[in-house]
Amino acid sequence: MTATDVERRTFLSATAGSAAIATLTAHAAQAQPSGPPVAPRSTPMSYAMKPLPFDPQKIKGLSEKILVSHYENNYGGAVKRLNSIIDQLATLDYDKAPGFLINGLKREELIATNSMILHEFYFAGLGEQNAPGAGLADAIARDFGSMDRWRSEFVAMGKAQGGGSGWVILTYSPRDKRLLNSWAADHTTTLAGGEPVLVLDMYEHAYQMDFGARAADYVATIMSALNWSNADRLYAQYSRS
Ligand SMILES: [Fe+2]
DSSP states (O other): OOHHHHHHHHHHHHHHHHHHHHHHHHHHHHHSOOOOOOOOOSSOOOOOOOOOSSOTTOSTTSOHHHHHHIIIIIIHHHHHHHHHHHHHHHTOOTTTSOHHHHHHHHHHHHHHHHHHHHHHHHHHTBSSOOOOOHHHHHHHHHHHSSHHHHHHHHHHHHHHTTTSOOEEEEEEETTTTEEEEEEEOTTTOOOTTOEEEEEEEOSGGGTHHHHTTOHHHHHHHHHTTBOOHHHHHHHHHHHHO
């Protein structure tokens, strides 16, 4: 795979979302009366992909092909799509834009933002299998009854999403100062105020290439490739504040 291949695929993924947005923008332009231009936001934020935090040849049970594709096409596509949406929002005249255009752009902005963030947590939880450190292990035992009970719930939630699309998130709630496993669909419907600790991607792009429809086998493989080092760091950070 060449850098050009990667760029082309990522660009195609990003432009698919941009085309829909361009269509919305064109409709809006036709529907709106002319008026003085509104100054765009001066410095729109731009996001860059974080490096894959592991060697994709060394994740037990998952092929390099699916991990690289997932990273470049799905995670990378979300980052590029988000930057494109941000550019469009920066020049949007909110006083004149119709509600459907604002709704569409802000919805796509949220989806792309959460897809970017959740993929980063997902990749950060994979690697050489280890166990959670004492602080997180104690918190899991406190909030779920035992590590086995947490695992049973997390795995069952992943399997339950097989054939659909969504996320399972071990989440820390600062409000309640406790951990829970939360369900999330469309990259959006997760716990308000929740802080992800460990994330399972149940979108088909995460497993179909290696496992076909065998979502349960994918979940079992992920559970054998969980590296808790990042989760330990996150939980320590969240629970201190
Ligand atoms: Fe994904």
